[in-house]
Every structure is written in C-alpha cells, then in structure tokens.
Amino acid sequence: MMTTTMTLLKDIVPSAQNNINTKFIVLEKGNATLEGQNKLCMALVADETAAVHVQLWGDECNAFEGGDIIQLTNGIFSYQRNHLVLRSGKRGKMEKVGEFTMAYVETPNMSEIHWIPDPMNTSKYIQHQVISVHSRMFPPIA
Amino acid sequence: MASRLIVEAPFEAENQLELSLRQAFESLQPNLRPPFSFSISIPNPDQYSQLNRAILHGILTEPHFAKTHIKHLHGIITDGYAMFINLLIKVVHQLYPKLLGSVKSQLLWVAEEMIYVLGIGIDVLLVSLLRQINGGDFSDGNLWLCLKMATLFLNKWQCLLEEEPNVLSCALYVFLRVLADHCRTNRPSDQNFETLRRLEVYLCVKIVREEFHLCLRIGRDFIRLLQDLIHVLEFRDIWKDLMLCPSKFNTSRFVNVSQLYRTRTCSKYVLLRINPEMETRLRFLMTYVKLGHQKRHQIWFFQKFLHEPDRETIIVDIVRFICCAHHPPNEIIQSDIVPRWAVIGWLLKSCRSSYVEKSVKFALFYDWLFFDESVDSVMNIEPAILLMVHSIQKYIDITHNLLEFLLYLVDNYDVRVENKVLIAKGVSSALQLLAKKGVIQSYDVLTYCPALSPTLKEGLGRLISGVKS
Structure with a gap:
C-alpha cells in the first residue's frame, strides 16, 4: 500500500507545484463546459476541516458524482483563469476510493480566501482575508 | 493476465480483496492444472492461504475448469473449509453488487458445493447471500438471485434442516418479505416471474406448515411479515389456522399467537433485509x-x-x-x-x-x-x-x-x-x-x-x- 502523508484541506496553500495528497468527498458538481477540445467541470468538495473548489478535466468530469470519496495524489492548488482551484494537473491523479462515509464541513472554503505572497518568503502564499465563508459558486443547500 | 471478478471502472481504486485473489491466482497458475501434487508435507499457513485464494479465483473466473478446481480444493483442505468459506463471505460482503454475472453464477454454484461438504461457516455464507436479495428490486439480477436461493434451499432442504435449521428461519424471513413485493406488484406478469413467485410461496408454506418451530424462532416479526401476505390464498389459510387452530402446526410448544407476539425478534433477522x-x-x-x-x-x-x-x-x-x-x-x-x-x-x-x-x-x-x-x-x-x-x-x-x-x-x-x-x-x-x-x-x-x-x-x-x- 502507498503511504503518502495526507494533507487536510484546511492546510492546503496555493503553489506552483504538484505536491498535494489529500482525500475528500464530492458535494456538488457543476455543468461541464468545453474549452477547445477539453471538457472542464467545477465541483465543490470537502473534508472534515474545509471545503474547496476542484476542477475536473476530461474524463474526470463523468467519472465522479456527489457522494464519491476521492483520493488525490500529487494534486496542485493554483489559480486557473482567476479561480483558485484544486486539480490533478498533468502529473497528479484522482481515484475514487469510496462513497458516502465521510463527514465534512462547508466552511472555510479554501478557494474563497484571498492569498498574498508571504513578506518573509515571497515564494510562499499566506492567507490575507476571507472573501466568502461559503462557496459563492455552490451556495449551501437549505 | 487473469480475468477480473468485478466490472472495471476507470478512476476507481483497486479493490484489495479482488487484487489479493487475482495475484494469488497469477502466481500459482501453473499449479492449478492436473496432475496435482498432493504432497505429504503440509503447506505452511501462508502457502495454504495463497492456495485457497488462487483456487477460489479459479472457480469464480474459469467456469469450464470449476470441477477441476473444486477437486483440487477437496484435496488440499485441512481446516474444514473455514478459510475458503471465510474468503467467500468476504467476496459476497464486499463485492457482490459489482461482481460480473458469470462470477455470480459460479459463486452460487460453489456455495451449494460448500453445503454438500458442510464447510465451517456455511451458515454465515448463506445468510450473507440472503442479505444481497434486495427488497423492492425487480431487476433481472435480483430476481435471478431470489430464484437461485429459493432453489438452493429446496435442493438442500433435508441437509439444512438437520445441520443448519437457523438458516431456514432466515430464508423464511427473507422470502416472506420478498413475497410482499412480488405479490403486490402491478408489473405485467410473465411466465418466469410467475414461476419464481410460486416457488417462493412453495418454500415459505413448506417451512411454516412442516417446520413451524422455525417460525417460533423468528418471533413477532414473523406475524408482521405474514400479515402483508394475507391477500394471498395460501397465507390467508395459514393466518386463519394461526388464529383459530394453532394445533394444526403440530408443535406442542405452540399454544396461541400471543406467544409469537410476546417473543421479541432478534436483530439478526432485521439485518437480513438491509444489505451491507x-x-x-x-x-x-x-x-x-x-x-x-x-x-x-x-x-x-x-x-x-x-x-x-x-x-x-x-x-x-x-x-x-x-x-x-x-x-x-x-x-x-x-x-x-x-x-x-x-x-x-x-x-x-x-x-x-x-x-x-x-x-x-x-x-x-x-x-x-x-x-x-x-x-x-x-x-x-x-x-x-x-x-x-x-x-x-x-x-x-x-x-x-x-x-x-x-x-x-x-x-x-x-x-x-x-x-x-x-x-x-x-x-x-x-x-x-x-x-x-x-x-x-x-x-x-x-x-x-x-x-x-x-x-x-x-x-x-x-x-x-x-x-x-
């Protein structure tokens, strides 16, 4: 079995590197759109500590549904056309490892935080302010 | 490359149980064809476990060699089939809904073989198969499992009655409940469905009329299930006798229906109607x-x-x-x-x-x-x-x-x-x-x-x- 350290969603920080190993449950999936040849789809995912927006790409868009538990290996959390999203990118992968049996919170949402370069170390980001407590793209259900 | 047990899905992590069976099969494949060498030396626990896994995978994925594999199994068994049946139970519990159709057929076949040899844990295996029969599910796969299980209980009636009567109480609980669906549906009746329904009625009536002590084991939920079938002739007759002529059931322990009312139903029966x-x-x-x-x-x-x-x-x-x-x-x-x-x-x-x-x-x-x-x-x-x-x-x-x-x-x-x-x-x-x-x-x-x-x-x-x- 693979033994990678799992990062909790509350601890992910924007970065240009594919270095995030984490596990989350899909809460909602938006409609797929086409960008050139490629299918893209946004999803709201969460774990016990935080939520975040995930960008699904290509066949990933049809592979996962609400309630699926996904393990992301070597994922990347970065800006894509002004949206801060978590995705597998070219070197990462997403795999369904279960369904249903994961508790979650919807706030904070790591994509709804404004990040600024760390004055102490400009290659790193730190949290500047919360833009919205919940996802604006997927508002909480009543 | 060995065949799969389950429908492959892209983007889905490998199931560890399936993987372990497949790997055992792949590594021992050359030894799984006759002539078998039943060596005098007893395999160590690890080898024994691997052999059990490999043979199970062979039985499930190679229907044409199943008889060969089962002979091989009979030859190597030293634990009363406990490990083999335990693996079967895991397969049913963790994988049943995803199993390929041909694998499901083999699973039912090998379950019947295990009744024949009275393997250790056969009662648990049959109960876990019963749990895979879904309520309110008229899909072909579910009706197929109902038919297979009802047939199995009738084929192995005498043996189960003597060795595992508990399992027949469980079967009664499941089929009474399933019949409530099958007798109430307004789906257009076809010949196969009618045959299945008649078989299920036959099995339940046989248990109630011939072995009423098995109903007493269930307790009050037996009555709850029966009353949902009161519109079916055979069960209406049973109901009348329960209320008016309890002596007809030839069980001296049974005096009247309040005796069933007062028996709390064990939670294991209730669990039979909830799949894992x-x-x-x-x-x-x-x-x-x-x-x-x-x-x-x-x-x-x-x-x-x-x-x-x-x-x-x-x-x-x-x-x-x-x-x-x-x-x-x-x-x-x-x-x-x-x-x-x-x-x-x-x-x-x-x-x-x-x-x-x-x-x-x-x-x-x-x-x-x-x-x-x-x-x-x-x-x-x-x-x-x-x-x-x-x-x-x-x-x-x-x-x-x-x-x-x-x-x-x-x-x-x-x-x-x-x-x-x-x-x-x-x-x-x-x-x-x-x-x-x-x-x-x-x-x-x-x-x-x-x-x-x-x-x-x-x-x-x-x-x-x-x-x-």
Whole structure:
C-alpha cells in the first residue's frame, strides 16, 4: 500500500507545484463546459476541516458524482483563469476510493480566501482575508 | 493476465480483496492444472492461504475448469473449509453488487458445493447471500438471485434442516418479505416471474406448515411479515389456522399467537433485509454526521437506494433496522450527531404511497404493542416517542398522525379480548418505562399540547395511566 502523508484541506496553500495528497468527498458538481477540445467541470468538495473548489478535466468530469470519496495524489492548488482551484494537473491523479462515509464541513472554503505572497518568503502564499465563508459558486443547500 | 471478478471502472481504486485473489491466482497458475501434487508435507499457513485464494479465483473466473478446481480444493483442505468459506463471505460482503454475472453464477454454484461438504461457516455464507436479495428490486439480477436461493434451499432442504435449521428461519424471513413485493406488484406478469413467485410461496408454506418451530424462532416479526401476505390464498389459510387452530402446526410448544407476539425478534433477522452497503451508510449517518448537516447524505442515500418507485418498500425494513438493530451508545445519544428519530422522520416524509407510510408507522410502533420490560429493550421504542415529541414545534402533523395511529392500533390491531388486553398493557408499560428511564421528562408536553385534539390527548392519558378504556 502507498503511504503518502495526507494533507487536510484546511492546510492546503496555493503553489506552483504538484505536491498535494489529500482525500475528500464530492458535494456538488457543476455543468461541464468545453474549452477547445477539453471538457472542464467545477465541483465543490470537502473534508472534515474545509471545503474547496476542484476542477475536473476530461474524463474526470463523468467519472465522479456527489457522494464519491476521492483520493488525490500529487494534486496542485493554483489559480486557473482567476479561480483558485484544486486539480490533478498533468502529473497528479484522482481515484475514487469510496462513497458516502465521510463527514465534512462547508466552511472555510479554501478557494474563497484571498492569498498574498508571504513578506518573509515571497515564494510562499499566506492567507490575507476571507472573501466568502461559503462557496459563492455552490451556495449551501437549505 | 487473469480475468477480473468485478466490472472495471476507470478512476476507481483497486479493490484489495479482488487484487489479493487475482495475484494469488497469477502466481500459482501453473499449479492449478492436473496432475496435482498432493504432497505429504503440509503447506505452511501462508502457502495454504495463497492456495485457497488462487483456487477460489479459479472457480469464480474459469467456469469450464470449476470441477477441476473444486477437486483440487477437496484435496488440499485441512481446516474444514473455514478459510475458503471465510474468503467467500468476504467476496459476497464486499463485492457482490459489482461482481460480473458469470462470477455470480459460479459463486452460487460453489456455495451449494460448500453445503454438500458442510464447510465451517456455511451458515454465515448463506445468510450473507440472503442479505444481497434486495427488497423492492425487480431487476433481472435480483430476481435471478431470489430464484437461485429459493432453489438452493429446496435442493438442500433435508441437509439444512438437520445441520443448519437457523438458516431456514432466515430464508423464511427473507422470502416472506420478498413475497410482499412480488405479490403486490402491478408489473405485467410473465411466465418466469410467475414461476419464481410460486416457488417462493412453495418454500415459505413448506417451512411454516412442516417446520413451524422455525417460525417460533423468528418471533413477532414473523406475524408482521405474514400479515402483508394475507391477500394471498395460501397465507390467508395459514393466518386463519394461526388464529383459530394453532394445533394444526403440530408443535406442542405452540399454544396461541400471543406467544409469537410476546417473543421479541432478534436483530439478526432485521439485518437480513438491509444489505451491507445500506447498513454501513445508515450506521455512518447516525454515528458521524451532525444534526443539521445531514441533508446531502440523506439525498445521496435516497438517490442510491430509494429513488426508483418500487424501492420505497425498503423504508419499512430500514425503520425496523433502526429501531431493533442500531442502538447507539450513550456518548452518541448525548452528542450533536443525527439521532435515530430524525432519520425516521425523514424516511416517513419520504414515503410516496399511503400503503408504505402505514407500514412504516406500524414498523415503528410494533414493539410497543407487546412491550414487556423483562424481554424488550427501551431502545426499540425510543425513536417513536422522541419523534412525536420533537415534531411538536415544527411538524405537528407528524405528532398528530403518529399518536392517532398508535391509538388506532391499540383499539383495532387484534380485537380478541385477551390480545386487546395484552396490547393495551404493552403500550402502557412502554410509555411508563420511557418516562421512568428519563427518555422523556414528562408527557405534559403531549397531554397539554394545544395543537393536539382532545380525543387524542384523552386516549394518550388513558394509556399512560394504564386505565382500561
């Protein structure tokens, strides 16, 4: 079995590197759109500590549904056309490892935080302010 | 490359159990063809385990070599088939819904072989297969499993009766419940479905008429299931005999139906109607999800198990499961986790037909009717009272509806004098124990509730004090 350290969603920080190993449950999936040849789809995912927006790409868009538990290996959390999203990118992968049996919170949402370069170390980001407590793209259900 | 046991899905992590069987098969493949070398030396535990896994994979994926594999298995067994059957149980428990059709056929075939050799754990294997028969599911795959299992029980009747009579009680429980679906459906009847239904009726009637002691083991839920079949001729006759001529069942221990009423049904029967996937999810919901945050989990559960119109009848089984088989510890009860009554409230609201809604309410109150502190658990009756009390503020129609139904049952469920007395006494002791144990502080919240009709409040008051109407 693979033994990678799992990062909790509350601890992910924007970065240009594919270095995030984490596990989350899909809460909602938006409609797929086409960008050139490629299918893209946004999803709201969460774990016990935080939520975040995930960008699904290509066949990933049809592979996962609400309630699926996904393990992301070597994922990347970065800006894509002004949206801060978590995705597998070219070197990462997403795999369904279960369904249903994961508790979650919807706030904070790591994509709804404004990040600024760390004055102490400009290659790193730190949290500047919360833009919205919940996802604006997927508002909480009543 | 060896064949797969399950339907492959891209983006899905490998199942570790399937992987371990496949790897064992691949590494031992050359040794799985005759002539076999049954060496004198006993394999070490690791080799023995690998060989069991490899042969199981061979049986499941190579139907044309299955007889060869089974001979090989018989030759190497030193543990009464305990390990082999344990692996089969794991396959059923973890993988059954995903198994390929041909693998399912092989699984049923090898299960019957294991009855033949009376392998250790065969009872557990048969029970886990019974759990894979879904209520309210008219898909070909589910009807196929019903047919296979009913046939298996009839083929192996004598052997099971002598060695594993318990399994026949379980089979009766499952097929009575399944028949309620199969006899009520308005789907266009075809020859195969009719054959299946007749076979299921035949099996159940055989057990009840010839081996009534197996019904006594089930207890009161046997009656609950039977009454859903009262419109079917064979079961109407059984019902009449139960009520009027108990001696017809040739069981000296059986005196009258109140004896069944007073026998609490063991939770293992209730679990038979909840498949492992449903069980895991329901237990998760009531162990880890916080009240107020359960909406999405409920939606996912509904979409997976209750969405199709026919499947609604399993709500009754789920409510029985929650009342009788899921008893959370005090730490959970006192925490902010979704309580059982809230899940039942949601399920009650999810009922689409009035017939199912009535059966759900009946399932919720069933243990109240015959409640006896010395044999029954307060946990079985707790959800109903808490649902009534917690609904007063926002869902008074639920409180009203449930209370009305309870009073109706007390007056009408069994109108023969001695049973009517038994039921009134059962409900009174249930109410008294709930107050004594502190589940509810006081009934004032109900008996002084301005939104409830005076008749209901009077009826409840009579039951609380235990005064005859």
